[in-house]
Amino acid sequence: MKQSLLLCSFCLIAAATQAQDISQRTTVERTISAGQAVDVQAFEAISARNVVERSGTASYTAGKAITLTPGFEARAGSVFQATIANVTAPSSEVRPELLVSATPNPFQEQTVIEYTLPEASTVKHTLTDARGGIIRQNQSDGVQPAGKHRIGVEGTNLSTGIYLYQIQTGNQTKTIRLLKQ
Incomplete structure (x- = not known):
């Protein structure tokens, strides 16, 4: 039973990551746990007040601003990347990856x-x-x-x-x- 629930949790997380909607502005409050990789995008701005735990990976991309507010922490051993770049709506075509x-x-x-x-x-x-x-x-x-x-x-x-x-x-x-x- 525990294995089934764990597997379902991973599937839901993967589906949520795949089906991510890109908004104008977004706030990140959810802790990024060890082994978890999260990619957050916004057309204009991202405000983050979450924790990226050791062995967690977070990548934030916004068109104009990324603000790390009190409560944000990228712990030692985590990977955190913030990028200001044009964000475009995802296309339905699959692009080969680097x-x-x-x-x-x-x-x-x-x-x-x-x-x-x-x-x-x-x-x-x-x-x-x-x-x-x-x-x-x-x-x-x-x-x-x-x-x-x-x-x-x-x-x-x-x-x-x-x-x-x-x-x-x-x-x-x-x-x-x-x-x-």
């Missing part, structure tokens, strides 16, 4: 970032520490073809901790969390 992974992760000396471009694009790579400080950043020379690509991240000069690796193409951005041991 895919990004790291192996091994956690890593000690080196990890390999593998990414799959759905279409040819220029690519920007950014490695930041947990506080957002840029460690390394580079832009690819020219356009990379669609398909799988790999790039190594040398970690011998990095302190133990959490890092974020972001890949940005012409129209998509993906961020993954890296753990340096």
Whole structure:
């Protein structure tokens, strides 16, 4: 019975995420739990006074403003991203996604970032520490073809901790969390 309820809960959360309506303005008050990933979008503004727990992921995108009000907290070990960008209504057509992974992760000396471009694009790579400080950043020379690509991240000069690796193409951005041991 508990397993059935848990499975139903996951299905409802997934369906709610898939069927998200985009409004002009929205307020986020719900706690984002460990292992949960939430993407909130608004045409104009987002106001957040929620908690993003350790191992939770929150991505907020709004056209004009994102306000973090008293009560908002992104706890250590969580991933939080706020972006001001044009937000458009979702189309019914499925758009291929930029895919990004790291192996091994956690890593000690080196990890390999593998990414799959759905279409040819220029690519920007950014490695930041947990506080957002840029460690390394580079832009690819020219356009990379669609398909799988790999790039190594040398970690011998990095302190133990959490890092974020972001890949940005012409129209998509993906961020993954890296753990340096």
